[in-house]
Amino acid sequence: MQFDWAAVAAGAVILLGVCLVLIRAYRGPTSYDRILSANAIGTKTVIFIALLGFMTRRPEFLDIALLYGLLNFITTIAILKFIEYKRLG
Amino acid sequence: MARRVSLLIALFAFWAMLSGQLDITVFGQAFLTVCGVISCLFVVWIASRMGIIDMEGHPVHLALRAIAYVPWLFWQIVLSNFDVAMRVWHPSRPIAPRIIRVPNTTRSDLATVIYANSITLTPGTVTIGVDSATNELIVHALTKETADAVLTGDMERRVKRLEGVA
Amino acid sequence: MNAMDIAVGIFLALGCFFALTGAVGIVRMPDFFSRLHPAGKNDTLAVTSIMIALLIRTVEYDYHWTVATKLLLIVGIIFVTAPAASHAISKAAFLDGLKPWTKPGDTEASNE
Structure with a gap:
């Protein structure tokens, strides 16, 4: 197995970014800050999954990244709707 | 009608970008391509039943x-x-x-x-x-x-x- | 080490810089509304620039062409959904009555 070390380094920086955003998710203070953090972490996860595919030379991971990007958006909207109307129906 | 045809083309282009199985000389890929076309036709039919193929739903203009x-x-x-x-x-x-x-x-x-x-x-x-x-x-x-x-x-x-x- | 590797390195570094900037901005900005700016914008360019780097890698490693189109689709999806998501969050917060932070002494800003 040959690793793509440039992608590994980039992935490490993205994970550092996720850790920083987690600080904001923990501190709040409002629930909207936390949703924003969740959304930002989701975007960084899309980047990380794409990089993961290139790290191990398996670009099939891009399908997962694509789906994660769509799910991230739907999740954000669903949580907001739940907060606003207290139900999802 | 023109808008429906353009939606069909757009959907099939999207399908092709995701699958890439376009070599119709191979039986398996030809089968998948036909399935893709049928799926796109089905989506266009549903969308026109819902009445969402208009200036907003598919702004090809x-x-x-x-x-x-x-x-x-x-x-x-x-x-x-x-x-x-x-x-x-x-x-x-x-x-x-x-x-x-x-x-x-x-x-x-x-x-x-x-x-x-x-x-x-x-x-x-x-x-x-x-x-x-x-x-x-x-x-x-x-x-x-x-x-x-x-x-x-x-x-x-x-x-x-x-x-x-x- | 060839020209392609150098281009990949530059775009990856740029993308990581913007992803990190977005994260630092979310931690450092004083209130919710100003946190929207780094979250909604820097992530968009971070995705774009990292996908450009991976696009060059796709050419270099001679992957199937659907890999390239999927990278472009990811960029397209992020470009459409990122502003929509940040708008949805900010609208919910605004309707909830969250007051934006203004710079102390900035009388013109607090008129609204």
């Missing part, structure tokens, strides 16, 4: 003029990123946030959405909402300069050109 608009927007996004990055890393955090109201004279709802999303993507401004009573956009600006830049209406002119009004 904007495609040609969008070729001029999208590169300009992308350049604005690059500029805005460097501007925001500078303000994030600057030790004294040089921001002066404010909420402003921007008059909106675009005609269709679709153009309003494009205008609002473009404002969100460009330097130091985020669209919060649309006040439909006074037809204004509520915009949060990071600094006074970026607020003034939106109020000059340069982007609105470009969106209206995209819409085909001006």
Whole structure:
């Protein structure tokens, strides 16, 4: 197995970014800050999954990244709707 | 009808981009291609039953003029990123946030959405909402300069050109 | 080490810089509304620039062409959904009555 070390380094920086955003998710203070953090972490996860595919030379991971990007958006909207109307129906 | 055909072509192009199984001399790939075409036809049928293939649901009439608009927007996004990055890393955090109201004279709802999303993507401004009573956009600006830049209406002119009004 | 590797390195570094800027901005900015700016914008360019780097890698490693189109689709999806998501969050917060932070002494900003 040959690793793509440039992608590994980039992935490490993205994970550092996720850790920083987690600080904001923990501190709040409002629930909207936390949703924003969740959304930002989701975007960084899309980047990380794409990089993961290139790290191990398996670009099939891009399908997962694509789906994660769509799910991230739907999740954000669903949580907001739940907060606003207290139900999802 | 023309809009339905163009939606079918767009859906099939999307399918082809995701699967890439287009070598119809191989039996397996030919089978998958036929399945893809059937799926696209099914989606077009459902969408026309729902009545969502219109100016908003499939805005193909904007495609040609969008070729001029999208590169300009992308350049604005690059500029805005460097501007925001500078303000994030600057030790004294040089921001002066404010909420402003921007008059909106675009005609269709679709153009309003494009205008609002473009404002969100460009330097130091985020669209919060649309006040439909006074037809204004509520915009949060990071600094006074970026607020003034939106109020000059340069982007609105470009969106209206995209819409085909001006 | 060839020209392609150098281009990949530059775009990856640029993308990581913007992703990190977005994260730092979310931590450092004083209130919710100003946090929207780094979250909504820097992530968009971070995705774009990292996908450009991976696009060059796709050419270099001679992957199937659907890999390239999927990278472009990811960029397209982020470009459409990122402003829509940040608009949805900010609208919910605005309707909830969250007051934006203004710079102390900035009288013009607090008129609204």
